[in-house]
Structures are given as C-alpha cells and as structure tokens.
Amino acid sequence: MLGGGAAGENAAQYATQFSGLDSVLVEGELLGGECSYWACMPSKALLRPGEVLDAARHVPGVSSIVGDARLDVPAVLARRDAIVNGLSDASQVQWALGAGIDVIRGSGRLAGERTVVVSTAAGGTRTLTARHAVVVATGSFPAVPRIAGLREALPWDSRDVTNLHVVPRRVVVLGGGVVGCEAATWLSALGVEELTVVYRGAELLPRQEPFAGRLVADGLRSAGVRLLPERGVSEVRRADVRATGTGLPHGGEVTVLLDDGTTLLADEIVVATGRTPRTDDIGLSAVGLADGGYLDVDDQQTVRGVDGQWLYAVGDVCGRALLTHMGKYQARVAGEVIAARAAGRNPGGDEPSRLSTATGHRAVPQVTFTSPEVGSVGPTEEEARAAGVDVETVEYDLAALAGTYLLKEDYTGRAKLVIERSTDTLIGATFAGTGIAELVHAATTAVVARMTVSSLWHAVPSYPTVSEIWLRLLETLEAQRRKTERG
Numbered sequence: 001m002l003g004g005g006a007a008g009e010n011a012a013q014y015a016t017q018f019s020g021l022d023s024v025l026v027e028g029e030l031l032g033g034e035c036s037y038w039a040c041m042p043s044k045a046l047l048r049p050g051e052v053l054d055a056a057r058h059v060p061g062v063s064s065i066v067g068d069a070r071l072d073v074p075a076v077l078a079r080r081d082a083i084v085n086g087l088s089d090a091s092q093v094q095w096a097l098g099a100g101i102d103v104i105r106g107s108g109r110l111a112g113e114r115t116v117v118v119s120t121a122a123g124g125t126r127t128l129t130a131r132h133a134v135v136v137a138t139g140s141f142p143a144v145p146r147i148a149g150l151r152e153a154l155p156w157d158s159r160d161v162t163n164l165h166v167v168p169r170r171v172v173v174l175g176g177g178v179v180g181c182e183a184a185t186w187l188s189a190l191g192v193e194e195l196t197v198v199y200r201g202a203e204l205l206p207r208q209e210p211f212a213g214r215l216v217a218d219g220l221r222s223a224g225v226r227l228l229p230e231r232g233v234s235e236v237r238r239a240d241v242r243a244t245g246t247g248l249p250h251g252g253e254v255t256v257l258l259d260d261g262t263t264l265l266a267d268e269i270v271v272a273t274g275r276t277p278r279t280d281d282i283g284l285s286a287v288g289l290a291d292g293g294y295l296d297v298d299d300q301q302t303v304r305g306v307d308g309q310w311l312y313a314v315g316d317v318c319g320r321a322l323l324t325h326m327g328k329y330q331a332r333v334a335g336e337v338i339a340a341r342a343a344g345r346n347p348g349g350d351e352p353s354r355l356s357t358a359t360g361h362r363a364v365p366q367v368t369f370t371s372p373e374v375g376s377v378g379p380t381e382e383e384a385r386a387a388g389v390d391v392e393t394v395e396y397d398l399a400a401l402a403g404t405y406l407l408k409e410d411y412t413g414r415a416k417l418v419i420e421r422s423t424d425t426l427i428g429a430t431f432a433g434t435g436i437a438e439l440v441h442a443a444t445t446a447v448v449a450r451m452t453v454s455s456l457w458h459a460v461p462s463y464p465t466v467s468e469i470w471l472r473l474l475e476t477l478e479a480q481r482r483k484t485e486r487g
C-alpha cells in the first residue's frame, strides 16, 4: 500500500485479514493519514463543543443557566489535541503490526510493474516487489488557487485551521464548500470576532440541494459571520510573513482584495477551495500513466490504463468521493478483490456485487457538521435530472415535527426526497437541521436497497423522533400525487 491513511490501512487490513496475504504499508508521514490528525477527527472535536452550547441555549431551563457563556477555548483545544493523539501514530502502528501488516516509514514511488522504491525515513532506499498488487492510497492535499500574493502570504490551510493553537481575532475564509463552512462554524464558536467567508457561487455547499446552503448561510449570519457570495480574491498582501508552524499565525496583518473592489483586513486567511490528488511525484510515468491528476479506476478499484490488474487506487487519490467512509469502502472492496484474484478468481467478471464498488457509489452519504447540520445521500434533484433521470421530489419543513420541537424551540430545517419516477424508488435524500446526522444512514439503506415508496410506508418511525420526517414526506408526496391525479 502506497500511503497509510484511512484508505490504505483498510485495504491492507482486508487483504491480510481475509486472505492471509502479506501487506506492507508505506507511509511518509503519520499512519492514519489526514482524517485522524488534520481533517475529520480534529474538525469534529472543534465543532462538538459549539453544538452542545448551541443546543443548551435553545432549551428553556438550560438556556437561563448557560446565559451568554462562551466556550472554554483552552479546554476545547486540549480535547482536540487528545483526539489527534498529540499527532503521534504510535497506537496506529501498534494496531497495524498486531494485524500482521508491516509498516515502512518513508516516501514511496512506483518504479515499474508491482515495484515500489521507498526513500526511507532512515535515509536509505528499499525496493519492494509485490507478488500480487500495489494499492495507491496517497490521498490529497489542499488546492491553493493562483491568486497574486496568496501563496507568498502563507495562508492557513485545512491542517492549520483544524490544528489551530491561537484563535485569530479577524479571519477571512476563502471557499464556501464543506471545509469552509465547517471551519467558519468552529472559528465563530471559538470566538473569532470578525469572520468573513468569500466564495464563488450564489450558495454555500454548492454540491447540496440549494436549501441546505441557504439554511447554513442563515445559521452563520445569525452567529455574526459576514458572507460574501459570488466573489473571488484578486490579490493578497501580507506584512511580516513568517513560517511559524501549523496552526500559529503566519505573519502580520493580511489585506485581501476582492474582485468587486472590496478590501478586507484580517489576522489570518484560510484557504478552503478544494483538494489536489497526491499523484504528481509517485512515479506514475514509470508505469505508463501521466503524472498528476486523479487515478481513473473501475468498480474493482483497479487503475485503468495499466495491464495485468496489479495496480489499484483507493481513497481521495481516485477522486470518486473525497470522504473517509467512501475511501474505506473502496479499500475493503479492493482488499478482497486482490485476495480473490490471488486465489485465481475473477471478481471483475461474473462475481456478485460484494466485490464491486458500483452500488455504494450510487448512494454516497455525507454529513456536514455545520449549524444546522446537512446530511445527504445519492444525487440531488439537479444532479439526477442532469444525468437524464426522470424524478419526482417532495420537501417538508423539519420544524413541523414534535421530535424537532423537543430538540429546539426555534428549530429550522428542511428535508427532501428524490424519487425515480419509472421505478418509484428512492434515489436521493437531503436533510438540513439540528440532529439530522443519524437520519442519513436510514436513507442510505433505503437507496442501496432500492426501496419503493410503497414499501417505505411500512417502515414506521418512532414517536417523537426526528425520523418522523419520513412519514411526513410520504404523506406530502401522497397529497401531491392525488392533487396531480385530480388535475
């Protein structure tokens, strides 16, 4: 495995555990990768305290006790540090060795068929030749747009903002996607006084149903965050630039010039404008592929364009869905496919769907931990229509439920289902509101199982839970259909 992030680890685990194949993880930094130390885990550690405080503020009997209290920032940062194990991967290495997986520390490059050359941390090189397969799981790093002065200003990226040690007074976040929205949520909760989010499109979270981005925008605005949509940055200037290290201010005041003529002053600028695959320097040209770009894979996660079915790619590097759980899913399948092929079977042929990632990619779930949360699975209405699918949709106000009223007196939220008309099956769902994260898996199950609307009627949600949204959506859909029938 070239890269020992969440995806590489899982591919090694599945190849080893289910087949007895020997696996080696080649890791250049920390075993566990981005998710454990600089992405999912620290970000969620920073978001959870704000969520708890917000919940308390909206329940009479608790709100009066909490009053205007702010978060205990040193305690929040200390818990974050504990959650990232103080940036030590000792426990991960122990896990790998215990699972029978070898770990080699160093930077690896493909050097030919089934061959990886590692520049080891100790200073030498090692050539590894795999008997069966090489899995590329090198992940991605933050993309920094070409903007005059931006790179020179040493902006914070996702590593800095998840591992911040100082809360700057004024921050500009560039990008209104998942990282930008989540980072704005925790920076605001941690007490950034002047927080501005600059983004290109009209809505935040542009890959979600538009109502989700609007509700997140309302949440951020009510927390005092300034949103500047449909704008870009034309130039960045910074005095006294200093490479102080991850999560510390990288210099003096930042001047951010926007393309509409606005000038913003900040103590830090956070770049959250997407990711770049780590493929520019891993020896792809040695196996006949172009350096750089996402690796194109089939549903067994085998890299296309390389003969012999020995090269696989999983996780962010294959660009199919840049999410930890999807990378791990691809890795589980790849690990088992490698084992099956080593045993002489051909899972790419008529093997049943367990050894294919096609089904899971029809139903990609994602939760964005903003306030309100946004959870979704499958395509949005726009994506489904763009793919040529004739769909029917239904929406409902999540605030009109007993379960949500109990959570928060002034609850706001919305839900939407996307139904394929020809089969009457659920293909997509989106929920935006407090406490919706755990609704997503029910929707994922229904989409994967291709549940029809008539069978969903028999899945009875418990009272009084947020899951009652399912019943309300079905009732509304039925009313819509009757109205259409009546003409």
Ligand SMILES: Cc1cc2nc3c(=O)[nH]c(=O)nc-3n(C[C@H](O)[C@H](O)[C@H](O)COP(=O)(O)OP(=O)(O)OC[C@H]3O[C@@H](n4cnc5c(N)ncnc54)[C@H](O)[C@@H]3O)c2cc1C
Pocket: 002, 003, 004, 005, 006, 007, 008, 026, 027, 028, 029, 030, 031, 032, 033, 034, 035, 036, 038, 039, 040, 041, 043, 044, 106, 107, 108, 109, 137, 138, 139, 140, 158, 162, 179, 278, 281, 282, 314, 315, 316, 317, 321, 322, 323, 324, 325, 326, 327
């Ligand atoms: C701020 C933030 C928050 C996120 N939150 C979530 C979330 O809540 N939920 C979610 O599902 N996803 C989340 N993501 C996305 C998630 O972090 C990624 O999808 C996931 O980390 C990808 O895992 P990976 O194993 O493919 O890559 P990585 O985690 O990037 O691992 C790749 C590994 O390969 C190593 N490597 C690279 N090149 C070489 C080489 N040449 N030789 C040796 N080793 C090498 C790297 O050091 C690294 O350890 C978040 C991302 C960000 C930025």
Ligand SMILES: NC(=O)c1ccc[n+]([C@@H]2O[C@H](COP(=O)([O-])OP(=O)(O)OC[C@H]3O[C@@H](n4cnc5c(N)ncnc54)[C@H](O)[C@@H]3O)[C@@H](O)[C@H]2O)c1
Pocket: 145, 174, 175, 176, 177, 178, 179, 180, 182, 198, 199, 200, 201, 205, 206, 231, 232, 233, 272, 273, 274, 275, 321, 322, 323, 366, 367, 368, 369
């Ligand atoms: N909770 C989660 O599941 C979670 C959390 C964080 C990140 N992630 C994953 O990490 C990946 C990366 O997230 P991201 O937010 O960096 O990328 P993204 O692609 O989700 O969003 C990038 C945003 O930056 C904007 N942008 C791009 N270039 C710009 C420019 N020059 N000026 C202004 N705006 C610009 C885009 O319009 C978009 O709003 C995502 O694919 C996501 O799946 C997941």
